[in-house]
Amino acid sequence: MSAEITAPGPGANVKVLRLERGWLQDHLAGRARMSTSMLGKIERGERPLTQGMGAVLANAFGITLDELLGQVPVNAGDQDRLTELRAAMRRFDLPADEPVREDRLAYDLAELFRLRGDADLSAVTHQLPGLLRRVQDRAHATGLPEDWSKVAEVYSAVYWLAARHRWMTLAELAVVRQRQAAERANALTLAVAARDEAGTFLNGGDFAGGLAVVDRALVQAESGMRGRTRHLALGLLHLRGMTLAGRLRDKKTVERHIKGARKSAAVIDSDVNVHGMHFGPENTLVHVLATHVDLKKNAEALAEGERYLRDGHTLPATRIGPLHMNIARAKLALKDRDGAVDSLAEAWDIAPQMAKVHPTSLELSRVLVSLHKRSNPKVTALAKRAGIKL
Template sequence: MSAEITTPGPGANVKVLRLERGWLQDYLAKRAGMSKSMLGKIERGERPLSQSAGAALANALGVTLDELLGPAPVQAGDEDRLKELRAAMRRFDLPTGEPARADQLEADVAELIRLRGDANLTAVTEKLPSLLLRVQEHAHRTGLPRDWTRVAEVYSTVYWLAARHRWMTMAELAVLKQRQAAERADALTLTVAARDEAGTFLNGGDFGGGLALVDQAIVRAESTLRGRERYLGLNLLHLRGLTLAGRMGEKKAAKRHIKAAQATAEEIDTDVNLQGIHVGPENTAVHVMATYVDLRRFTEALDEGESYLRAGPTLPATRIGPLHMNLARAKLELKDREGAVDSLLTAWDVAPQMSRVHPTSLELSRVLVSLHKRSNPKVTALAKRTGIHL
């Protein structure tokens, strides 16, 4: 196999953007606060581009993190559906005049959330445009908070879909509309909207801004939520907070959010699906494991992840797929390349559509293929799935 994989991907994009500017590695490395050796390994596919390193390089290059990682291409047949979805989003305050049955809407939203949990991006894309128009129409007709919660829930899924593909213009518009709907709903729905809004900061590499937004939302949630809803909302926000802190390398902030997330998860007892997002002990364990990887606590991450899997996970593919990606990250850093390949292939088996577009999956594939200098059936299978030419 070649020493350098030139297939486009997160790490390879760094070199493309650097050469577009006519910069030498020394110059970019200095601007990003990293060694030339580290930058060279990232560009050659000998070391994966982490989100924290990616944010530093994006800032040095004058782009956002999502721009550095590169948007996922629109799949054949989805262009028309995405046009319809954008049109539905524009008509947020323009009712269609077509009545919709409340019971059918409830069933359709439940089906959408199930498809989201399965990480079925194609089916979610197909279902969203019509459903969004109908839930908006119904909420305008009734004006009831529960119906505006349903609108916010659908917009949360629009954000999820757009963020997975790094279509950030759509993602940012989605969270804006989600917040507008949430303001007509209730305090818990507004908390979910704040979590997703902080996600756009995460996607763009502005981890500090996202963390500040989370802290504001926590203060508001503590004063507006009561009972079980309070634990649900706070767990949701602390999960976002620990992820942002981990990406920043802020150990104290990460520890604070981890402790708070675990405490609220104990009160919830069993994971529940809150408007398409899981909160509770299991998802907390999955998030903590990922943050350990971000903080370079690889052995602890591996122990946490494998312990969770031994206990028998019940979370859906949208959470288990990234769990295996993070296991692959930890194993690669611990020099277990074969184990990393196995974990990444498992992520593909669990959530193939997500793995096809997820930057961690793409980057790990690029690096693992590059590092294997001899024929390996598993690596060959991984390269084929990712579209890397050997």
């Protein structure tokens, strides 16, 4: 059964799911091949549940990672928009009577990318249904590859929104439609679709399956693309591969993807927006930092992150918010609890809507509140934002 977040923090769901099955801690720990002590710390909020550890526990429960982490409930004001969005997705192959003007679509797509970059999940939710209908109608009317590319771009945004909330049925349908549109578009759009498809494996905890999707797409991009576009495709795929390999703690594969991403980023030179996503030296560094935390190279990750923030950055909130979350993870692992609170507060300030639903921010909030036994105004403020009762 999928857990729904009522008390924030994925680690809290572990105990709920265990008790639903009538299992003792030692039984679950044995199935997950971890110590009972470690499991107890996760359940009590003394140690954060990582995505890699979450995948192991999800497998022990016989569920997917997204089910363990828990779906974010739909806001009452968003339910009608999501119903409209699903209706538009069902009509993927049904053309309308009249095409939509190109100038309006260009403006609306630019606005969608801006809202996504700002991590404004609510505004993205409200814009998607109407925009999806319009881009599909135009693509059917013209049949042009560039118009089908726009359809794929909007479906990528649907996937992004659904994955942030762990609405995985919607996310998986979105990537199917995204690929169908991409097949009528171009090679770069296909590479982005493969990246998002691998993302559904990441969300579900099947990291090896996601790597297989990435490797297949890399082979296609290597052999079928040329020039700058080829490096954009390769770079985006290597970033996804890096994250997947990091969750598996496969150091050799991590290094292969880091090397590939850095090679392409050097060609691109400065970060650019690709179908609503960013690739270049900065986003490569942000991904490397997150992967170093997954591999427990926390001091190295912290040094990279602080240097990057000190030197200035151009990435949007949707990337800088998670960067601060990963810096908080590194600080907590290095036993700098106060520093972790400060970094997590930065993530909430920069991307509050994302922090409210992101499993990393929720889990860090739960653990930091649990570990700070003494009164601390910063922790009190963090608890209030995360919905944790003190």
